[in-house]
Amino acid sequence: MNMKRFVIEFGMGIDFHGQDVNVAASRAVKDAISRSCLVGLNEICGIEADDLNENVYIEAIVGVDRPEELDVKRIEECFPVGKAQVSAVKGGLKSPGFMFLNFGDKDDTIEVAVASVQVKIND
Numbered sequence: 001m002n003m004k005r006f007v008i009e010f011g012m013g014i015d016f017h018g019q020d021v022n023v024a025a026s027r028a029v030k031d032a033i034s035r036s037c038l039v040g041l042n043e044i045c046g047i048e049a050d051d052l053n054e055n056v057y058i059e060a061i062v063g064v065d066r067p068e069e070l071d072v073k074r075i076e077e078c079f080p081v082g083k084a085q086v087s088a089v090k091g092g093l094k095s096p097g098f099m100f101l102n103f104g105d106k107d108d109t110i111e112v113a114v115a116s117v118q119v120k121i122n123d
Contacts, residue, residue: 003057006045007119009036014112017103020104021064022071024092024113029060032117045121056082057120063091064113082119 001048011034013027041047047055058079064070067088076084097110 002123003087003120006121007036007038007117008042009033009117009119010123011115011117012076013043013113013115016097016102019103019106019109019111021066021092021111021113022074023116024111025064025070025073025075025088026060026078028113028115029075030085031066032115033079038064038119039057040094041121047121052081053083055122057081058067058084059118059120059121060084061089061116062113065092065094065114067091067109068116071077086116 009032011028011032013024013031015023023032041052041056062070062075067090070088072086072088075086092114093112095112097108099105099108
């Protein structure tokens with residue numbers, strides 16, 4: 001299979017309360033894909049809507065403070081089309097915040113994730 005990159009986009013996601021890397025990562029992925037309209041898949045590449053899941057491949061790298069806690073299957077479900085593969089790496093940011101027990105905080109930090117998303121098509 002000869003894959004060609006169609007889009008590269010980046011996103012950032014934050015979990016202000018709860019310190020959950022999965023919440024931050026899903027927001028980072030959704031941030032990245034929210035700025036990409038893939039109209040070219042149809043208008044340039046000729047891929048019909050019914051064929052998107054078979055011809056679109058997504059690779060996402062997500063940087064979080066605790067990559068071992070990332071549920072990659074959960075993050076893969078954030079992509080509305082295509083076959084997604086997510087990998088977790090050490091990165092992101094743990095920033096000082098403020099603890100509100102009623103909001104679900106475990107400590108006084110804010111979890112920040114960064115995602116790199118590449119959309120590839122089968123040539």
